[in-house]
Amino acid sequence: MARTEGDRCPGVLAVHQAADGGLARVRLPGGRLTAAQLDVLRVAAAELGDGRLELTSRANIQLRGLAADGPRELSDRLYAADLLPSIAHERVRNIMASPLSGLDGETRYDVMPVVAALDEALCDRPVLAELPGRFLFALDDGRGDLAELQADVAVRALDERTALLSVGDLGVRVGWSTVPELMLAAAEAFLRVREQEWRVAEVAGGAGRILESLGLRSVDVAPVESTRVVAGVHGTALVVTVPLGSLTQEQAAALGEVRVTPWRSVVVPAGTRGLEEVGLVTTPDSPWEGVTACAGRPGCAKALADVRTDAAKHLIPRGGRVHWSGCERRCGKPAGEFVDVVAVGDGYLVDGERL
Ligand code: SF4
Structure with a gap:
């Protein structure tokens, strides 16, 4: 039995059948989309789905409401737009990166070129198509914004020459030139040590066994304080909050090249105009933040409820994160x-108390 059997993580071809039709998830390494690629997704959502583009907590994009023949047509369009470089690897290109890398003064090392190299090398290795759809790579430019995502294999920039490579809760200092190869070697080692587990943390002693098999002497990784990027101008970039992470046709058409973040927002060039007019949020004091x-x-x-409508009715600026389920x-x-x-069923619990 292939060990990917039972992996229900959706992709473009392996769609999830929801109550409103097929749900396809499009992986975006580094969260990046050119203006032309975003337009391909926007038009596909209008013609094949319910018209909306959903941003996910892993900086990917989902289309909903697909008909039975939708995934085939969608995959053809994504392939032509260079959004599906390897059909075999489409669900395993889970590569997140600091969305503001290289765009503001907080970057110790720009990880975006490393994302591209890692993605290309990943798609070149047939064995890595066996990774679970939940297995996550993360590349942090040094600011600590991806720390709480608990990636399976991560790097965090220490300076321009070195990075901390982490597997689970263990890490080792490495040179940047070795990063793509070591991250993929760690993923291959995970495939060797796993039975049916989806994540490194689920394998008993997994992190130590993986690093040992690579001949690396590891140290415990001290937790870093996690930072989250909020709406507003950051250096040469503008972070734009997308209410409830759901882009309408009009909103998607108002954007150009973007980087999708894990916080239901997108990064666009500072100075981009016309976004508030279509209901997007460009300041941190909005109740949608x-x-x-x-x-x-x-x-x-x-x-048990129409949570999106209810969330919009009960918007209160809280200065933190609120999730409606x-x-x-x-x-x-x-x-x-x-x-x-x-x-x-008959209302909501808020942190266990009646709303
Ligand atoms: S949390 Fe929301 S989307 Fe998930 S199963 Fe429950 S109702 Fe459905």
């Missing part, structure tokens, strides 16, 4: 601390 929600009704058959599964919840709003 930090508010996320799962699909809820009517998109999800398990939902239609049931206890809490899909799409943010990493780290958040106010937990869960539908229970």
Whole structure:
């Protein structure tokens, strides 16, 4: 039995059948989309799906409401737009990067070129198509913004020459030139030590066994304080919050080249105009800042409420993160601390208390 069997993580071809039709997830290494690629996704959402583009907590994009023949047509369009470089690897290109890398004064080392090299090398290795769809690579430019995502294999910039390579909770200092090869070698080692586990943390002693098999002497990695990028101007970039992470046709058409973040926002060039007019948020004081929600009704058959409509009705600036869920599964919840709003059939619980 192929060990990817039972992996229900959706992709473009292996879509998830939701109550509102097929749900396809498009992986975006580094969260990057050219203006032309974003337009391909926008038009595909209009012609094949429900018209919206959903941003995910792993900086990917989802299309919903696909008909039975939608995934085939979508994959053809994505292939032509260079968004599907390897069909075999489409669900394993889970490569996140600091969205502001190279764009503001907080970058110790620009990781975006490393993302491109890692993605290309990943797609060149047939064995890595066996990785679970949840296995995550992360490249942090030194600011600590990806720390709470708990990637399986991560690097964090220490300076222009060195990075801390982490596998689970163990790490080792390495030179940048070795990073793509070592990250992929660690992923291959994971495939050798795993049985049916999806993540490194689920394998008993997994991090130590993986680093040992690579001949690397590891040290415990001290936790870094996690930072989150909020809406507003950061150096040469503008971070734009997308209410509930769902881009309408009009909003998608107002954007050009973007980097999708894990916080339901996108990075565009500073000075981009016309975004507030279409309902996008460009300042950190908006009540939408930090508010996320799962699909809820009517998109999800398990939902006990229309959480998106209810979240919009109860917008209160809280200065932190709030996640609304239609049931206890809490899909799409943010990493780290958040106010937990869960539908229970006759209302909501907020951190366990009645709303
Ligand atoms: S949290 Fe529950 S209601 Fe929301 S999308 Fe997940 S399964 Fe559906």
